[in-house]
Amino acid sequence: MGANHNASTLEERRDNDFTQSLEDAKTPLYPGCAKNTKMSAIVALYKHKVMNGWTNNSFDGLLEMLGDMLPEHNVILKSVYSVRKFINEFDLGYDKIHACENDCCLFRKEIKNLQSCPKCGSWRWKVDERMKKIRKGVPAKVLRYFPIIPRFRRMFKSPKMAEELQWQFKHKSEDGKMRHPVDSIAWDLVNYKWPAFVEDPRNLRLGLAVDGFNPFSNMSTTYSCWPVMLVTYNLPPWLCMKKENITLALIPGPKQPSKDIDVYLQPLIEDLQELWNNGVTVYDSYTNSCFNLRAILMWTINDFLAYGNLSGCTTKGKK
Structure with a gap:
């Protein structure tokens, strides 16, 4: 009981901190500015930095110049470090x-x-192929993983989103037609096999989509990236497939991971296991209460070749 109380208190404190940060993010860029907030300006500038390959030093210089050019009491940040923080x-x-x-x-x-x-x-x-010299500090390959648990917590920090995450509980089809995964046989099977999971409509039902693509749009190159996308089906059909509600991990190239894809899925699988086996304490801003959030991975979405990689089964060749 004491542990649950402490966890709830900690989550409420985090929510208060988040609310304060959100208010700070909504601050006009400078007094009287109606077009840009602190958040919109920082995101736009940082996106421009990344898209154009600016160095940290050059971006620091730009932020300092903007701070001097903008009217007094502007809230522009002055360094890459403060922007990332x-x-x-x-x-x-x-x-x-x-x-x-x-x-x-x-x-x-x-x-x-x-x-x-x-x-x-x-x-x-990385090893310099010509000089055969090891470039310490420059990794040979990097997995970029967007942790799912903090993002699920953030979804419940919005009262409107927290309400939308219970949409599936009240909108099952009554005419036998399928308009949303809530109307599927798989959904009913989960309800039948794990009734304790179903008791809280806020518990999440997820789908995993995996496939490779060529990021350079050039079929003459074999470079392949593999995005791993997680879809939340608690949301209504007009929201669950929107890009802002899909979480992502990106498996790097240049070659596809093939049967070794399980190596790159380890962080995601561990988070999914934690959400299924134990759950995590989350503050629901719609009901102003803390609860234990759990999640289930209902299915994967992929073509036959990716299905073979995910399952570890043979899906092509003579046998």
Whole structure:
């Protein structure tokens, strides 16, 4: 009982901190500015930095110049560090996890500090092919993982979104027609097999979509990135497939992970297992209460080749 109370208190404190940060983000860029807020200006500038490959030093210089040019009492931030810190308060960042260039492992947990792969022995860092020199500090391959638990917590911090996340509980079809996954046989099967999970309509039902694509739109190159997208089906049909409600992890190229995709899915699988087995304490701003959020992965969405990689089964060839 004491542990639950402490967790609820901590979550409420986090929610208060988030509310204050949100109010700060809505501050006009300078007194009387009607077009841009602190958040919109910072996101637009940071996006421009990333899209054009600006260095941190050049971006710091730009922010300082803007601070001097804008009217007094403007709220523009003055450095890349402060911009990233500000964005991270809203859980908008991602985890960069170093990976073996041969897809053997992720350098995390007990092997976080190793300099080479414990399985194949390849260096963690890039190696200059011409000079054969190890470039320490420059990883050979990086997984960019957007943690799902902080994002689910953030969804419930919006009263409107927290209400929408219970849409499926009241909108099951009564005429036998399927308009949403809530009307499917798979949904009813979950209700039948795990009635305790169904008791709280806020518990999440998820779908996982995986496939590769060529980011350079050039069929002459074999470079392939693999986005892993998680869809939340508690939301109504006009919201659940919108890009802002889909969470993402990005498996890097240049070659597809094939049967080693499970290596890159480890962080996501661990989060999903935590959400299914134990749940996490979340503050629901719609009901002004804390609850234990759980989630279930109902299905995967992929073509036959990706299905073979995900399942570890053979889906092509003679046998």
